[in-house]
Amino acid sequence: MSKDKGLLVVLSSPSGGGKTTVIKRIMEENNENYVYSISMTTRPIRDGEVHGVDYLFVSHDEFMEMIRQNLFIEYERVHDWYYGTPRGPIDKWIDDGVTVFLDLDVLGALRLKRQFEDNVLLIFLKPPSEKVLLQRLHRRSTETPSQIGKRLERVAAEMARAAEFDVVIVNENLQKTIGQVKKAIADKKMALSCMEV
Numbered sequence: 001m002s003k004d005k006g007l008l009v010v011l012s013s014p015s016g017g018g019k020t021t022v023i024k025r026i027m028e029e030n031n032e033n034y035v036y037s038i039s040m041t042t043r044p045i046r047d048g049e050v051h052g053v054d055y056l057f058v059s060h061d062e063f064m065e066m067i068r069q070n071l072f073i074e075y076e077r078v079h080d081w082y083y084g085t086p087r088g089p090i091d092k093w094i095d096d097g098v099t100v101f102l103d104l105d106v107l108g109a110l111r112l113k114r115q116f117e118d119n120v121l122l123i124f125l126k127p128p129s130e131k132v133l134l135q136r137l138h139r140r141s142t143e144t145p146s147q148i149g150k151r152l153e154r155v156a157a158e159m160a161r162a163a164e165f166d167v168v169i170v171n172e173n174l175q176k177t178i179g180q181v182k183k184a185i186a187d188k189k190m191a192l193s194c195m196e197v
Contacts, residue, residue, distance in 0.1 A: 004097045004192070004193070005094055005095070005097060005119050005192075006093050006094040006095070006096060006097050006098045006099065006100060006119065007099050007100070007119055007120075007121060007185070007188060007189060007192070008090070008094070008100050008102060008112060008116055008119060008120045008121070009099060009100065009101050009102070009121045009123065009181075009185055010102045010104050010108075010109040010112055010113075010120060010121065010122050010123065011023060011101065011102070011103055011104075011123050011125060011181070012104055012105060012106050012108075012109045012122070012123070012124050012125070012158075012165070013124065013125035013126070013127070013158075013171070014127065014155040014158045014159065015155075016127065017125045017126070017127050017171060018125055018127070018171040018174070018177070019103050019125050020103050021174065022125065022171070022174070022177055022178055022181060023036060023101045023103055025174065025178055026101065026178060026181065026182070027101065031099075033097075033098060033099050034098070034099050034101065035093055035098050035099070035100050035101070036100075036101045036102075037085060037086075037089060037090060037093075037100050037101065037102045038052065038053070038054075038055060038056055039055055039056070039083050039084065039085055039102075039103065039104070040055065040056040040057075040058055040063065040066070040072075040083070040084045040085075040086055041055045041056070041057060041058070041081055041082065041083045041084075042057075042058060042059065042060045042063050042081050042082045042083075043055075043057075043079075043080075043081035043083075044057075045057050056086070060082070063075075063082045063084065066084070066086075067084075070087075071086060071087055071088070072084040072085060072086060072087055073085045073086070073087045073090050073111075073112065073115065074104070074108045074111040074112055074115075075108075076105055076107055076108050078105055083104075083105070083108070085102060085104070085108065085112075094116070094119060099185065105158070106124075106157075106158045106161045109122050109165070110122070110161070110164060118192065118195065119192075121166055121167070121184060121185060121188045122164075122165040122166045122167070123165060123166065123167045123168075123169060123181060123184055124161075124162040124165035124167070124168045124169070125169055125170075125171040125177065126159065126162060126168060126169065126170045126171065127170075127171060128170055128171070128172040166184070166188070167180075167184045169181065169184075
């Protein structure tokens, strides 16, 4: 009997939508079949962030060299910085049958869907309102008002793509959202196992 392929679970949302928090909480459950794909970025490290835990922080030149060598599954320029998903670990995890969580912007998520098709579950987390989103961005105190303004400019465009995702969840209550994400994963795995029969 062939081994089940892995599943890429991609969470996207506008900045401040809660995708990173949801993934961190799920990873804290220490499910041995779950891994988190750490994105690479050229943006400066923020207070409290740890290289290799929050992101893989690299220079612009290093990132460009990896693009030249085709070492990313997807990458995107967002708010003046590059973000990308290294190819090597993803390919291995898919072959090993692991559930891989990714925290990606909307375009990166849709790019992965085109590459991996059935083995991707796209989940879009919608904020309850733009007011709540703005409060979350201000509360994290990691960006200047100008940077927050840039992030808010993208919200309408990102929300407009939500319909292209497999599941849309309004992230109002963290525990409820986590439950809905886990149910979506279970449903997707069930659908995949039915396809393989």
